[in-house]
Amino acid sequence: MTTIRIVFLGTSASVPQKNRFLSGLAMQIENGDVLLFDCGEGTQYQIMKYKVNFQKIVKIFLSHLHGDHIYGIFGLLSTMNLAERSNPLKIYGPPGTKMLLERFFGEKLENGFSYPIVILDTEEGFVCEDEGYQIVAKRTIHSVYTLSYAYIEKDRLGHFDIKKAKELNVKKGTKWQQLQKGKSVLSEENKVILPEMILGPKRRGFKIVIGSDGIYQEEDFVPFAMGADVLVLEATFSDINESKAKEKHHSTSRWSAIIARKAKAKKLYLTHISPRLDEEDNLEKQAQEEFPDAIIAYDGLEIHLNRKDLDKG
Amino acid sequence: MTTIRIVFLGTSASVPQKNRFLSGLAMQIENGDVLLFDCGEGTQYQIMKYKVNFQKIVKIFLSHLHGDHIYGIFGLLSTMNLAERSNPLKIYGPPGTKMLLERFFGEKLENGFSYPIVILDTEEGFVCEDEGYQIVAKRTIHSVYTLSYAYIEKDRLGHFDIKKAKELNVKKGTKWQQLQKGKSVLSEENKVILPEMILGPKRRGFKIVIGSDGIYQEEDFVPFAMGADVLVLEATFSDINESKAKEKHHSTSRWSAIIARKAKAKKLYLTHISPRLDEEDNLEKQAQEEFPDAIIAYDGLEIHLNRKDLDKG
Numbered sequence: 001m002t003t004i005r006i007v008f009l010g011t012s013a014s015v016p017q018k019n020r021f022l023s024g025l026a027m028q029i030e031n032g033d034v035l036l037f038d039c040g041e042g043t044q045y046q047i048m049k050y051k052v053n054f055q056k057i058v059k060i061f062l063s064h065l066h067g068d069h070i071y072g073i074f075g076l077l078s079t080m081n082l083a084e085r086s087n088p089l090k091i092y093g094p095p096g097t098k099m100l101l102e103r104f105f106g107e108k109l110e111n112g113f114s115y116p117i118v119i120l121d122t123e124e125g126f127v128c129e130d131e132g133y134q135i136v137a138k139r140t141i142h143s144v145y146t147l148s149y150a151y152i153e154k155d156r157l158g159h160f161d162i163k164k165a166k167e168l169n170v171k172k173g174t175k176w177q178q179l180q181k182g183k184s185v186l187s188e189e190n191k192v193i194l195p196e197m198i199l200g201p202k203r204r205g206f207k208i209v210i211g212s213d214g215i216y217q218e219e220d221f222v223p224f225a226m227g228a229d230v231l232v233l234e235a236t237f238s239d240i241n242e243s244k245a246k247e248k249h250h251s252t253s254r255w256s257a258i259i260a261r262k263a264k265a266k267k268l269y270l271t272h273i274s275p276r277l278d279e280e281d282n283l284e285k286q287a288q289e290e291f292p293d294a295i296i297a298y299d300g301l302e303i304h305l306n307r308k309d310l311d312k313g
Numbered sequence: 314m315t316t317i318r319i320v321f322l323g324t325s326a327s328v329p330q331k332n333r334f335l336s337g338l339a340m341q342i343e344n345g346d347v348l349l350f351d352c353g354e355g356t357q358y359q360i361m362k363y364k365v366n367f368q369k370i371v372k373i374f375l376s377h378l379h380g381d382h383i384y385g386i387f388g389l390l391s392t393m394n395l396a397e398r399s400n401p402l403k404i405y406g407p408p409g410t411k412m413l414l415e416r417f418f419g420e421k422l423e424n425g426f427s428y429p430i431v432i433l434d435t436e437e438g439f440v441c442e443d444e445g446y447q448i449v450a451k452r453t454i455h456s457v458y459t460l461s462y463a464y465i466e467k468d469r470l471g472h473f474d475i476k477k478a479k480e481l482n483v484k485k486g487t488k489w490q491q492l493q494k495g496k497s498v499l500s501e502e503n504k505v506i507l508p509e510m511i512l513g514p515k516r517r518g519f520k521i522v523i524g525s526d527g528i529y530q531e532e533d534f535v536p537f538a539m540g541a542d543v544l545v546l547e548a549t550f551s552d553i554n555e556s557k558a559k560e561k562h563h564s565t566s567r568w569s570a571i572i573a574r575k576a577k578a579k580k581l582y583l584t585h586i587s588p589r590l591d592e593e594d595n596l597e598k599q600a601q602e603e604f605p606d607a608i609i610a611y612d613g614l615e616i617h618l619n620r621k622d623l624d625k626g
Contacts (some may be wrong), residue, residue: 067391
């Protein structure tokens with residue numbers, strides 16, 4: 001059973017390629033909500049193609065305001081409107097996001113859509129939280145203000161220990177359920193039973209880090225990405241173009257893999273692939289030299305995370 | 314040999330469908346130039362998929378400013394820029410086009426692109442001419458100012474009559490070439506020979522009419538489309554939704570077919586197909602009841618026109 005489903009919607013850098021659309025990634029979380037990271041042109045086509053429920057998108061996180069990461073948002077918002085969506089949509093992005101969308105849609109943004117749109121200009125640090133998770137942002141070194149986002153699940157309560165519950169004489173039924181929700185109850189002897197007396201140690205949740213364009217500064221980014229179950233980073237260049245990467249404020253696949261290794265990530269997915277010929281093989285090879293669990297993402301690639309696997313690990 | 318190649322890039326109405334992108338049509342003319350009619354989201358992907366040379370696009374004609382017809386222009390212009398295009402691009406569209414693009418790109422539009430962009434707000438009537446053709450526009454009844462465009466080739470000179478040239482004693486070589494270009498020459502007896510004395514009757518060129526959204530008013534639109542070799546019209550609704558078509562200012566496939574019949578078009582291609590289920594078969598059937606040479610267009614459909622066929626007909 002899938003707890004979290006991640007779908008790469010577009011994995012090309014700057015310009016489209018035959019088999020790669022522009023940047024976009026959808027993450028469907030446990031309650032069915034979809035979080036969308038970036039929205040390059042054609043994102044709504046990919047959402048349809050790869051069977052993501054677009055009306056379940058509750059939050060869109062834009063990394064930066066370059067066209068190849070955002071030109072799909074106009075059509076997506078319009079299509080949601082034509083489909084008579086009613087549930088609110090929140091859009092987070094770097095400073096300037098609100099102005100850009102207000103300038104584009106004009107007054108329509110206020111009350112011309114069938115659903116409320118809330119746009120929140122965001123800086124690095126805490127972005128938002130919801131039941132079960134929070135989103136934190138971190139800047140990268142890029143030509144414009146650019147944010148990477150971390151989806152961090154809150155710790156979950158430990159496993160319910162039936163044996164202990166019986167030992168402490170807690171009546172089965174409602175009281176057990178209360179304890180499982182983290183609430184204290186009274187035992188049959190009217191003693192206060194705290195949940196930590198019955199539940200095992202807290203269990204960590206998933207951490208998924210969606211890195212956007214730019215150079216990831218080790219001292220900042222390694223702690224930000226530390227222990228990520230899924231780490232997505234850019235790989236616009238290969239070793240041979242290191243100087244170009246520096247000049248253009250992009251990463252090589254090797255640099256990203258070094259970050260993954262130092263951050264002890266479980267798995268690295270490289271995206272933002274350039275249309276330059278011949279480089280793709282090198283990208284993967286060079287990354288794997290630093291971090292064997294690295295692969296180049298492609299449009300339609302899906303990652304399925306299972307809560308049970310996390311608890312095992 | 315193809316003289317004109319027309320490619321349907323997107324044939325869906327309002328929202329994307331699994332196999333239909335949003336509005337766009339490319340026309341490659343005899344000199345290699347490409348004229349693009351509308352530019353819905355994803356047009357640049359379709360241009361790549363269907364092998365249209367996007368750097369050969371010299372003119373873009375926008376029919377109206379609804380998102381499903383224009384949201385691809387931002388990415389297309391940006392990609393041309395990243396590909397370091399240098400040849401100028403002209404964009405024609407209804408009143409408001411210039412303001413929309415200026416507001417979107419800001420100062421960048423003036424000198425931030427690698428190529429000059431000229432934007433011309435256009436009303437119905439003559440739009441522009443170039444070597445060999447002119448473009449004329451006609452309004453339709455729609456919820457916003459909407460233009461259909463006719464590509465009309467200029468008449469070409471008649472066939473060179475070798476027998477007559479010999480009879481009138483015009484020396485073979487340079488003088489024959491001059492006559493073939495429509496210029497007068499002197500015969501061996503120093504008599505003025507006008508081209509019409511040697512050339513057969515003028516030959517008509519192709520006429521291609523790209524109708525956009527709306528209701529086509531017979532009294533206006535039939536003369537506008539008269540004799541079109543290729544007529545492209547919208548078909549958002551079928552018979553059963555006639556009242557909805559009127560209300561929403563769209564056409565049924567039958568209405569469009571009646572226009573085609575009255576305008577004595579050679580062939581009718583119906584586009585702007587709605588995602589409503591089951592209707593597609595009816596659309597084609599109902600159109601063919603009025604005009605047998607009607608078909609429903611699909612993404613990637615190509616029309617190849619050959620000059621020789623025209624001269625035969």
